[in-house]
Amino acid sequence: MKHQHLELFRAVMRTGSITGAARLLGMTQPGASKLMAKGEELCGFPLFSRVQNRLIPTERATRLFREAERLFVGMEEINRLVERLRCDGPMRTVVAAIPMIAQEILPQAAADWLAAVDTQLFVTTRDAGGVLAMVTSRNADIGFTMSFRRTPGVRSQLITRSRAMCAMAEGHPLAAKSVITPADLHDEDFISISRHEGQQQRIDDVLTKASARPREVAEMPLIIGAAAMARAGLGLTFADAFSARPWHGQGLVLRRFEPKVWFDYHAIWLAGSPQASNIQSLIAATRTSMIARLQSFDGDA
Known part of the structure; x- marks a missing residue:
């Protein structure tokens, strides 16, 4: 053709x-x-x-x-x-990120970062597999994802860890408890999150070990969407300070879950990238933004 x-x-x-x-x-x-x-x-x-x-x-x-x-x-x-070169425009940095990071974390990080570098920013959203594919195919200079597994040729850096908490509508019976355990979730309506990215697998392992079997009424890989479903009363789910922010205090409550489960946030890029300096400065800005959010988060736990 x-x-x-x-x-x-x-x-x-x-x-x-x-x-x-x-x-x-x-x-x-x-x-x-x-x-x-x-x-x-x-x-x-x-x-x-x-x-x-x-x-x-x-x-x-x-x-x-x-x-x-x-x-x-x-x-x-x-x-x-070619057009940017013709006009002597700045370099372009392409970022691939899972939707929650693009929505909740990158805006402030990018604002701080762009004030200190001479580049244009382009952000595209993908699931975790798509973020990795964008980076490995050199269609993105840097990717932001969760629970990254080591991949040949791809460098990664843990940006931060955020504690996963049990999320539910404020009128849910379990909202009266300050700490939720696996036994509390047995037979409760439950919204699962991403098994592809590994978050739900961690939770499944904890529940299985405790012989707790919630009723899975829906699966929503996008954690921020699962939090919205919980807010609407569909059931319980797991969220953290980032994924719960749009709904927290707006009909959604969070309760500490024991034993602890963590969500890991990673930056990934290819070794030898010509934008190594921009990549590292963006990672630093993103980490600063995330840590500030965690410290200021007015959680229920």
Whole structure:
């Protein structure tokens, strides 16, 4: 496939139709249809199923789109870099972060950091696996994630640890207790958090050891979303000073959980990065912001 075939394919995937893609690219509909047919011929397999005048992407098309999107995003980044160089603009630092860190931690850290460096900041959000992929593929200069497992070629630094607490709606019967134990959670409605990132696994291990089995009514890998569900009365969950902040004191209460469970926050980057100085200064600013938040957090525990 040539660039024009990929460009049309990407436009069809984004708009959902040949007509929409043609309009987006400034082509005629017959011309776009002919070009798409040629693209499928060059691929050697169909990219779309035609169902009642609708184009349904095949599984292969979905996989191709993910790779094509990376290619086009990369080209767009190069074009923006060329423009910055033409205008003698500053370097750009790309940060990949899990949503909670991007929302709750980076704003203040970035404000302090940008006041001291000559760079532009670009932040993108991904799950933990996506953050790692962005860093290892060099699409991000630095990543912020939780519970990072050692990966060849990737350097990591623990920024801080935050105690996980039991979160619930303020009217929940267990809110009357100052300390929650695994036995208290037995048979209670429960919202699980990210098993992919390891947080829920830590909690599961503690509950299993105590033979406590809560009723899992929902799974919400995004911890800040699980806290919102608990606030709405769906059940109990686990959160910390960062993930609970938007809801704490607004219908959500936190109670100390024993035995202690910790959430670990990490920065990750590739060794030999040309932005080593910016990376280290951003890590320092992020750590300062997180520690200040932990010290000022008016928790219930």
